[in-house]
Amino acid sequence: MASKLFDQVGGVISLSLNGKNPEKLMNLALSRGIYLWDIKKEDDRVYLKVRKSGFDALKVLAEESGIEISVLDRQGLPFYKQTLQRRIGFLGGLFLFIIALYFLSSFIWFLEVSGNQKVNTVQILDSAARHGLYRGAAKWNFQRREVEKAMLRDLPQIAYIQLDVRGVKTEIRVVEKILPGEDIHEPCHIVARKDGIVQEVLVLKGQANVEPGQAVAKGDILISGIVFPSSPSPFLEEEETEVQDMLPYAVRARGQVKARTWYEGYGECKLRVDKKVFTGEQHNQWYLLIPGKQYLIKGGKKADFNMFTRTEKRKAISTPWGPIGFSRVLLKEQTIESIEYEQEQAIKMAREKALKELRGQYDRHAEVLASHTDILSSPGDSMVRLKITTETLEDIGIAKPINSVEVGH
Structure with a gap:
C-alpha cells in the first residue's frame, strides 16, 4: 500500500519495448538500480512499468541497446500537475467566474410590482428606490422590514406591503386601501362649483334655492338640504301644527342645476x-x-x-x-x-393651443352653446395672439355636507 502511494506521488510511466533481446535492457536497468515491475511479454513486445525518476536513465540504456521504447500511459501527481499548469488559465477563469457569479447574486437585478390597481407602478418603484431598493441595489444596503415600513409611510393609499426577495429578483406585493365612496350619504346641500347663470333646476330631494335666470357664484347653495315644511298635516291640532311648521329637517339634497358658464382660452404662434x-x-x-x-x-x-x-x-x-x-x-x-408661417397657418396653430387650454377647463359632458374668437395681435406683429371665448351649458352642482349649526338654525 505504501509502495503504491509512493509510486503515485513520484509518477509511474507504462512502456512497451520493441527490439532484439529486451531482456538484456531489463538486466542493465536492474543493475543500475532502475526499478521495473508488471513485466509482461506478448508476441515480440515486452510491457512494463517504471518510475518517472528512472525513465530518463532507462531511455538512455534503450538507445545504447537499440531497443525502441513507446510510452503507453502516464499516471501520478507530477503528470496531474503538468495538466493543471497547462490549464491554469481555464481554472483561473472558472474560479473568477464563480466569484463573479456569487458577487453579482448579491445584487437586485429584477423588480416586479403586483397587487396594485389604482396606485401607479412607477410611484411604488420610486418610493422603493428612495429607501434603497432599486435595480442594481446591493442586498446589504437595505433592510427588508425597514423598506416596507418606509414605503407604507410614503404611500397612504397602500394598506400592506411585502418584499419577497428571491435571488436577484424582488417582488413588491401591495394591498391597496379600500376607500369609502365619494358619494355623500349624510345630509348635505347642492352648491355651485363655479359661477354661472342658472338655466334649468331639477329637484329630486331637498328645497330649491335658485330659479332659472338667476346669477350664482361659486359656493352658493343651489338646492338646500334643510327643508322647511310648507303644508301642515290635517291630523294634527292647531298648536301642534304651529310647532311642526317651525321645525326644519335635514336631508341629503339631490337634483340637477344646469347653468350657462363661460371660459376663455389663449393661444399664440410666432410667424x-x-x-x-x-x-x-x-x-x-x-x-x-x-x-x-x-x-x-x-x-x-x-x-x-x-x-x-x-x-x-x-x-x-x-x-x-x-x-x-x-x-x-x-x-x-x-x-x-x-x-x-403664413398668417392663416399661424392663426390655425394659435387656435389649436387656445382650444387645448379650453378643453382642460370645462367638464367633458358640458354642452358647448357658442364659441367666439378674438384676434388680439395687430397685422404688423411678429406673433399671432388670439383668445377664444366659449359658452357652455353644464351641471354646476356639487354636494356639500351640512354642519350641525345650520340644522339648529
Missing part, C-alpha cells in the same frame, strides 16, 4: 420660429467605469459638433465604493432651422 433639428450625424463614446473614475476606451474625446445633445446609457453594478461597468455616451449633432 418665424427657430427650431433645433437633428442633422443625422452622431458620435459614440465608450467609457470604463470604476469607483471614483471613468476611462475613455473608444470614440475619442471630442466630436466636431457646435451644437449637440448628449445621452448616456450605463450598464454597471452598484458597489459600496461606487459603480463598476461600462457607459455609452451618444452625441447627436443639431442645427438651427428657421420656419416661417
Whole structure:
C-alpha cells in the first residue's frame, strides 16, 4: 500500500519495448538500480512499468541497446500537475467566474410590482428606490422590514406591503386601501362649483334655492338640504301644527342645476420660429467605469459638433465604493432651422393651443352653446395672439355636507 502511494506521488510511466533481446535492457536497468515491475511479454513486445525518476536513465540504456521504447500511459501527481499548469488559465477563469457569479447574486437585478390597481407602478418603484431598493441595489444596503415600513409611510393609499426577495429578483406585493365612496350619504346641500347663470333646476330631494335666470357664484347653495315644511298635516291640532311648521329637517339634497358658464382660452404662434433639428450625424463614446473614475476606451474625446445633445446609457453594478461597468455616451449633432408661417397657418396653430387650454377647463359632458374668437395681435406683429371665448351649458352642482349649526338654525 505504501509502495503504491509512493509510486503515485513520484509518477509511474507504462512502456512497451520493441527490439532484439529486451531482456538484456531489463538486466542493465536492474543493475543500475532502475526499478521495473508488471513485466509482461506478448508476441515480440515486452510491457512494463517504471518510475518517472528512472525513465530518463532507462531511455538512455534503450538507445545504447537499440531497443525502441513507446510510452503507453502516464499516471501520478507530477503528470496531474503538468495538466493543471497547462490549464491554469481555464481554472483561473472558472474560479473568477464563480466569484463573479456569487458577487453579482448579491445584487437586485429584477423588480416586479403586483397587487396594485389604482396606485401607479412607477410611484411604488420610486418610493422603493428612495429607501434603497432599486435595480442594481446591493442586498446589504437595505433592510427588508425597514423598506416596507418606509414605503407604507410614503404611500397612504397602500394598506400592506411585502418584499419577497428571491435571488436577484424582488417582488413588491401591495394591498391597496379600500376607500369609502365619494358619494355623500349624510345630509348635505347642492352648491355651485363655479359661477354661472342658472338655466334649468331639477329637484329630486331637498328645497330649491335658485330659479332659472338667476346669477350664482361659486359656493352658493343651489338646492338646500334643510327643508322647511310648507303644508301642515290635517291630523294634527292647531298648536301642534304651529310647532311642526317651525321645525326644519335635514336631508341629503339631490337634483340637477344646469347653468350657462363661460371660459376663455389663449393661444399664440410666432410667424418665424427657430427650431433645433437633428442633422443625422452622431458620435459614440465608450467609457470604463470604476469607483471614483471613468476611462475613455473608444470614440475619442471630442466630436466636431457646435451644437449637440448628449445621452448616456450605463450598464454597471452598484458597489459600496461606487459603480463598476461600462457607459455609452451618444452625441447627436443639431442645427438651427428657421420656419416661417403664413398668417392663416399661424392663426390655425394659435387656435389649436387656445382650444387645448379650453378643453382642460370645462367638464367633458358640458354642452358647448357658442364659441367666439378674438384676434388680439395687430397685422404688423411678429406673433399671432388670439383668445377664444366659449359658452357652455353644464351641471354646476356639487354636494356639500351640512354642519350641525345650520340644522339648529
